[in-house]
Amino acid sequence: MNAAMEHCDKQIAECEQLRSIYPQETAVLNRLINGWQRTKQQLQVRYPKKAAEQI
Numbered sequence: 001m002n003a004a005m006e007h008c009d010k011q012i013a014e015c016e017q018l019r020s021i022y023p024q025e026t027a028v029l030n031r032l033i034n035g036w037q038r039t040k041q042q043l044q045v046r047y048p049k050k051a052a053e054q055i
Contacts, residue, residue: 008040 012033019029 004043005040008036008043011036012040 015029015033015036019026019033022029
């Protein structure tokens, strides 16, 4: 679970970095960021106890 949350954070950060490098792809990268954020939220809903321990 912790590794999955870290993976989501890593992917979000990578997309944000790519957004500054490739501004013409902002729309696509924003969709990817939103998807990773939703995935992270779903993990927190499915495993609330473990998510609370990480905070």
